[in-house]
Amino acid sequence: MVSKLESVSKSMMVKPSSPTPNHLRHFKISLLDEMAPSVYIPIILFYSATDISSSPFGTHDFKAMSNKLKASLSKVLTLYYPFCGRFKCTSSSSSISVDCNDEGVPYIESKFSKNLSDILNRPQSEMQELLPFHPYNHDVPNISEHCDKHMVSMAVKVSEFKCGGVALGVCLSHKIADGETTASFLNAWAKTARDLFNEVEPPQMDASLIFPSRGIEWALNSLMVGEGGGNEKLVTKCFLFSAMDLSRLRVRFGSFNATRVEAVTTLIWKSAIQAAKASSGDDESKRTLKASLVCHALNIRNRMVPPLPKNMFGNLWLFAFSDLVETDGTYGTEELHDLVEIVRNGIREAAANYSSLINQGDDGVNELVEFSKEAKLMVTENIIACYGFSSWIRFGFYDVDFGWGRPTKVKNINLPMKNIIYLIPTRNGDGIETWVTMTELDMDEFQRNPGLLQFASLES
Known part of the structure; x- marks a missing residue:
C-alpha cells in the first residue's frame, strides 16, 4: 500500500449543473468504442505544495480546492454529459449505450499521512490507492459480461498529502474515451476551474454517425x-x-x-x-x-x-x-x-x-x-x-x-x-x-x- 489513509470522506456524487436535454439522453457508442477494451483509463496528476502556493489561485485550504474542483466538474459535465451517465446493455443484446441520466460522477476526498515526495518514490503498481478504484480489477460490473447491470462512466479521487501537495486520480471508461478525449476533458475541466468556461470548445459527439456500432464483441484488450x-x-x-x-x-x-x-x-x-x-x-x-x-x-x-x-x-x-x-x-x-x-x-x-x-x-x-x-x-x-x-x-x-x-x-x-x-x-x-x-x-x-x-x- 502507498500509505495508511488517515481519513476518507464518504463518496459523494457530482452531478451536472444543469440537466442533460432529453434529446441527448441516449448516447450511442461507435464501432471503435465497441472495439475498445472493457477497462478504465487511469491517470494521476500530482501538484506540489510549492507550485500551489505560488499560483494565482493557489491556496493551502484543501477544502476550498476540492470545492473548486467539484463546482467546475459539475459545470463541465454539461458538455461531457456521457461521463455522468450509466452504461446500459440488455441481456438479449450485446449492443451497449450510455443512459445520460445525470446520476453523477463518484467523487472521493482522502488525506494521506505521507509527503508527496514519498508517494512519488513508490512503485508504479502501488499508485492505485490514489485512484477511486482499481481500473482493471474493481467491483464495478464488467459491461461485456454483465449486460443487465449498470456501470459508472467516470470516477474521481482527490488526495491531500502532509506537505500540502495534492493528487487528482481519475478513471474514465475506455468504452467511451481514449487518450485524446481524456486529455481534452481534463483540460476543459481545468479551464472551467480557472473561470474560462466560455473558452472551452464543446466536444463533438457524433462518432457513431461516422463509425456506426455493429454489436460486435471485441477482445483487443x-x-x-x-x-x-x-x-x-x-x-x-x-x-x-x-x-x-x-x-x-x-x-x-x-x-x-x-x-x-x-x-x-x-x-x-x-x-x-x-x-x-x-x-x-x-x-x-x-x-x-x-x-x-x-x-x-x-x-x-x-x-x-x-x-x-x-x-x-x-x-x-x-x-x-x-x-x-x-x-x-x-x-x-x-x-x-x-x-x-x-x-x-x-x-x-x-x-x-x-x-x-x-x-x-x-x-x-x-x-x-x-x-x-x-x-x-x-x-x-x-x-x-x-x-x-x-x-x-x-x-x-x-x-x-x-x-x-x-x-x-x-x-x-x-x-x-x-x-x-x-x-x-x-x-x-x-x-x-x-x-x-x-x-x-x-x-x-x-x-x-x-x-x-x-x-x-x-x-x-
Whole structure:
C-alpha cells in the first residue's frame, strides 16, 4: 500500500449543473468504442505544495480546492454529459449505450499521512490507492459480461498529502474515451476551474454517425499481449530518455531521420527481443517464439481523409501493427535501422488499411475480427511476441492547470499484461519516460541490456 489513509470522506456524487436535454439522453457508442477494451483509463496528476502556493489561485485550504474542483466538474459535465451517465446493455443484446441520466460522477476526498515526495518514490503498481478504484480489477460490473447491470462512466479521487501537495486520480471508461478525449476533458475541466468556461470548445459527439456500432464483441484488450502473464510474475519499470539521450539515439539512425517515438520504440523492441532470447536460455526446445512484432495505439483523428476534429469524443484509435520479424536463428540480431523502417511503415499503413476495411461494411469488419482472433491465438500460444506501445507524448496532460500550476508529475497504472509499454513525456516536454511491463525473467535481462542503457537510465 502507498500509505495508511488517515481519513476518507464518504463518496459523494457530482452531478451536472444543469440537466442533460432529453434529446441527448441516449448516447450511442461507435464501432471503435465497441472495439475498445472493457477497462478504465487511469491517470494521476500530482501538484506540489510549492507550485500551489505560488499560483494565482493557489491556496493551502484543501477544502476550498476540492470545492473548486467539484463546482467546475459539475459545470463541465454539461458538455461531457456521457461521463455522468450509466452504461446500459440488455441481456438479449450485446449492443451497449450510455443512459445520460445525470446520476453523477463518484467523487472521493482522502488525506494521506505521507509527503508527496514519498508517494512519488513508490512503485508504479502501488499508485492505485490514489485512484477511486482499481481500473482493471474493481467491483464495478464488467459491461461485456454483465449486460443487465449498470456501470459508472467516470470516477474521481482527490488526495491531500502532509506537505500540502495534492493528487487528482481519475478513471474514465475506455468504452467511451481514449487518450485524446481524456486529455481534452481534463483540460476543459481545468479551464472551467480557472473561470474560462466560455473558452472551452464543446466536444463533438457524433462518432457513431461516422463509425456506426455493429454489436460486435471485441477482445483487443488481450490481443496485444494474450491473456496476461499467466503464472509468470510481471514487473513494471521506468526507463528515462533525457533530451540529450534522445538526440544521441536519433543520430544512430543516420539519414533515416527517425522521430523520437520511432527511435524509442525501435530501441525497446530490439532490446526486448534480445531479453526474451537471453531469458529462454540455450535450450532451443524451450524457445517457441518464431517471430516478433510491435503495435501502436494510433490516434486516427488527423490521419483520416478528410481529418476528423481533434475534439471528437470517444475512441478514435486503432492498432498499427508492424510486419513480423522472423526470430528463428537470428533472434535479436536485427539492426536498428532495419527495425525502424518496419515500425514507420506499420504506422503509416494502418490508418488507410483500417479505414478501407471499415468502409467495406460487414465484410470489412468481419475481416478485422478474424485478424484479431488469429493474432491473439499466435500470441497466447507463444508463437509470436507482440510488444504494445501507447504514446501519451502529444496529449498535453502536463498542461492541466486548475489554477494552482501545471502538474509536477503525471502517472498512470500499467495494464497487468506483459510486453506493454507507455511513453509519457517529462514535465518540460523534451524527454520521454517509458513504463515497461514484462515478465520478471525478461525484465532481469532487459534492464541490463547495454544497448538500452547507452541511451536510457533506469528510474528507481
